[in-house]
Amino acid sequence: MAPGTGLRERKKLRTRHALVEAAVRLFELKGYEETTVAEIAASVDVSTRTFFSYFASKEDVVFHDTRARVERALAVIAERRPEETLVELLPRLAEATLVPEETTGERALELAAARTRLIMTVPALEARALHVLFDVQREVAEALRRACPDEVDPVEAAAAVGAFVGAATMAAVAARDRGDSLPEIAAAARQGVAIAMRGLRSLPSRSGPQTERVHSGREKFATKG
Numbered sequence: 293m294a295p296g297t298g299l300r301e302r303k304k305l306r307t308r309h310a311l312v313e314a315a316v317r318l319f320e321l322k323g324y325e326e327t328t329v330a331e332i333a334a335s336v337d338v339s340t341r342t343f344f345s346y347f348a349s350k351e352d353v354v355f356h357d358t359r360a361r362v363e364r365a366l367a368v369i370a371e372r373r374p375e376e377t378l379v380e381l382l383p384r385l386a387e388a389t390l391v392p393e394e395t396t397g398e399r400a401l402e403l404a405a406a407r408t409r410l411i412m413t414v415p416a417l418e419a420r421a422l423h424v425l426f427d428v429q430r431e432v433a434e435a436l437r438r439a440c441p442d443e444v445d446p447v448e449a450a451a452a453v454g455a456f457v458g459a460a461t462m463a464a465v466a467a468r469d470r471g472d473s474l475p476e477i478a479a480a481a482r483q484g485v486a487i488a489m490r491g492l493r494s495l496p497s498r499s500g501p502q503t504e505r506v507h508s509g510r511e512k513f514a515t516k517g
Contacts, residue, residue, distance in 0.1 A: 308346050310336045315353040316406045324414045338406040364388040370440045378443045379493050405474045429453050459488035
């Protein structure tokens with residue numbers, strides 16, 4: 293919670309977090325489909341109406357921090373350091389999106405792990421996760437293209453974001469499948485990013501000879517067409 297946050301805002305944040313914890317606990321205890329919004333609200337001693345003032349649906353509870361993580365990623369891009377290259381920016385971008393809100397404390401780790409289990413095992417949540425992942429990648433790739441117009445075109449920006457997000461996601465899934473803890477899963481995701489970055493270093497510089505050759509080849513192909 294940010295310093296200087298007012299009492300009203302702190303109360304709202306506590307209620308929001310309590311609803312997330314209660315929902316995830318009930319989803320694991322009773323099952324996602326079997327748990328109702330009314331039950332989640334009652335477990336926190338608030339009304340159903342209050343629940344809907346925080347979340348539009350049960351799905352939104354599970355993905356409650358998605359927008360915040362996207363905003364962190366966009367902030368990293370917007371605050372790109374002077375002379376920072378694309379391959380230097382991307383690892384910082386990945387870190388901003390990999391870290392969930394629940395980062396400290398045993399209960400926080402348990403909550404994050406429970407959310408991961410739910411997404412992996414509930415078809416509706418798995419489908420939502422794929423949809424969210426696709427939309428997030430498109431938004432981040434477009435922001436990256438605007439921030440680095442001299443280094444990447446739309447195709448390269450999309451490929452770069454897809455490469456490190458895909459590598460991180462699949463590495464995390466593999467770690468989860470072998471029974472790793474949440475910190476180990478996060479470490480696997482970072483390893484996936486590192487592997488992807490080795491390939492992304494081959495992206496050409498817009499001012500370099502390789503780029504001139506690429507664009508020349510495109511022009512020849514277009515002429516022949």
